[in-house]
Amino acid sequence: SSSTAPGGSSTFGCGVGASARRPRQRVALRGCSAKRRRVLLSCHTHSSVSGLPRRIGDLGRLEAGGGGDSRSSYDLVLTLVWKQVERDCEMMVNPLLQVAISGEVNLIRYLGRLLDPSYESLGPVEATEVDHWLDQAHHGLLHGKNKERQAVLKALNAQLGNSPYVLGSSPSLADIALWSAVLQLDLLSGAPSNVKRWMKTLNEDPKFKLPESCLVPEAI
Template sequence: MSGILMYKAEPYYKLDDLNNIELPKCMYKMKNLHKEQSDGPKSAQRGSSSGSGALEALEQRQENILRDLDALQTEVAAMMQHLPASVKQQASATAAGATCGQAQLEGPVRDIVINASPSSPPLSLFIMYELLKQQFRCFGSVHVHSSVENVPEGLCKCLGNGIRSDLRNRTDFQLAITLIWKDVKPSPQMMMSAAYQTPIHGESNVARYLGRILQPSYDSLDPVTATEIDTWVDMASTQVLLGNNKERAASLRSLNSRLGKHDWLVGSGLTLADIVMWSALHQTGQAAGVPANVKRWMVACNGQPAFQSALKLTQS
């Protein structure tokens, strides 16, 4: 049976046809979008109107727009020459404020989430929040994580509205700060981008971020002034808050020496350095036994309206 065929069929191709098969050079063909193949005057005219004609129209439109912008700029410049000097100065100040001077928060709500331990509340946050409310439409909310228990009532209302979940009017605000009391150590954590989920650690760094929202021109300050502020902020964070007794004592001596000749830590007014240092002294329990110069400075800080809400928390 092995040598017997079950059936036999005629071949469906001829050997001579194999040499005449045309194989494709590409998978598929499509019309040339840039220029049609020209095989005569009509085809060339058609390609020019559909391809290069549309491109020329787009170029002409762009040239018209640029020409109109140049004309508008020239017209505005001519009008500015006839304005009073006071109006010119006001316009220049407005333009400068929009770029680097005054704080600007345009667009959607800027969301900031801060995790902090209720055993060591970041008092500088509450001061910065009061200052931010004077300049922006701020929304604050407080929540308690399951990792902590028995959070004092004052801490639950530290942003002025207590624990709430009603966010229906959230879009009416420019800045939203959500504080979550959570078991985080050794310092607070801030999330300022839901997309990247990269936390910022440390009360001093949180204060720096909020300070730049409050004063966008901070980075354009005199380098010496900016460095002095950063030095005191770092001292408050590393030596007062997280340092040992020897480091804290040394910081207090430096602080007392500085305030013996100046009313504020840097410059002639309140800065971020005063806010963070004031917070660090209260959190470590050193506020009650400070030297005379530091005590006078703390009284001046306590008299600032933005410190009132944080001061109440230290007394509760």
């Protein structure tokens, strides 16, 4: 859904269904909020979920871009619904036709296009590189086994030997997806040196900050 924000800009609203058993999966939403746009994230609990970990409440309201303004002053309003879903999160983009986007990386792609118009104007080489690293985050890290994960970390370490971020001098959608996956899977402690430096840079960036408790897994 959409409305008009002050100054004539458009506010886009969408809902994401996510598993309360994998709360750290939601760090990617915070990363998307760092793309120079004002994003409001609110959380709700579906009736199918009981015994929600109290610490998940720390994710209840994250605002990027400032203040406690009205919803219409944001570029994007994300409603995160804790519910019984499979491993991957899901966003319904057309409730009438039941068309959904499944998987964190695909959600990042969708929101990236929405929040950062420059993504669509990338040249074919850079666009291919972004998609390559998004696929590495999904297949190699989030859904990979230890051998695949170590191979991705090795390739990422080599890539980061050439620049401070995955694709140059500033963070891209590739950085968001890989950063989120490394956090979720607790891969930082055993990561190569360039990956550790890169993660430290992102974790110290205020735009990527999350409540500490949101980074601690807790079963329900």
